[in-house]
Amino acid sequence: MFAAENGLKGDPRLQAISEAIRVVPHFPKPGIMFQDITTLLLDHKAFKHTVDIFVDRYRDMDISVVAGVEARGFMFGPSIALAIGAKFVPLRKPRKLPGEVISEAYELEYGTDCLEMHVGAVQPGERALIIDDLIATGGTLSAAITLLGTVQA
Numbered sequence: 001m002f003a004a005e006n007g008l009k010g011d012p013r014l015q016a017i018s019e020a021i022r023v024v025p026h027f028p029k030p031g032i033m034f035q036d037i038t039t040l041l042l043d044h045k046a047f048k049h050t051v052d053i054f055v056d057r058y059r060d061m062d063i064s065v066v067a068g069v070e071a072r073g074f075m076f077g078p079s080i081a082l083a084i085g086a087k088f089v090p091l092r093k094p095r096k097l098p099g100e101v102i103s104e105a106y107e108l109e110y111g112t113d114c115l116e117m118h119v120g121a122v123q124p125g126e127r128a129l130i131i132d133d134l135i136a137t138g139g140t141l142s143a144a145i146t147l148l149g150t151v152q153a
Ligand SMILES: O=P(O)(O)OC[C@H]1O[C@H](OP(=O)(O)OP(=O)(O)O)[C@H](O)[C@@H]1O
Pocket: 069, 070, 071, 072, 073, 107, 108, 109, 113, 132, 133, 134, 135, 136, 137, 138, 139, 140, 141
């Protein structure tokens, strides 16, 4: 579905990316099929393909902010930000940022958590791209959208 919707159907890079991601059954608890992107990071071609796909899609779209979700969004977001000429804004787990923050709580596939962003990192009216490695329940992405939407309001 992702490939068809994004014009990537038949793109050989997708197979290389898919093969580079290790699937670990029952981690970190029974029933979870853990998608391990650390093996993708070991494969520099598949890693570059991953970044390139986002850069090709989002360059020249007037995006000035790439917001990366801790921790795995930090592994892809900065490369994409540099390539499309945007700033990188970390969306961090609680009590990691030293300045004034805005927070958004959310539910995970296996627990609850919260994302925080520095006040002033994003200005009203800026266009943002949110980067993470994976969507499971969508709770994290939803919280990230809400956090950035707070600024836009
Ligand atoms: O769609 P969801 O159900 O919200 O799940 C997806 C989120 O879960 C994982 O992060 P996790 O919270 O495990 O943190 P980590 O990146 O620090 O390992 C993953 O990297 C996404 O951020």
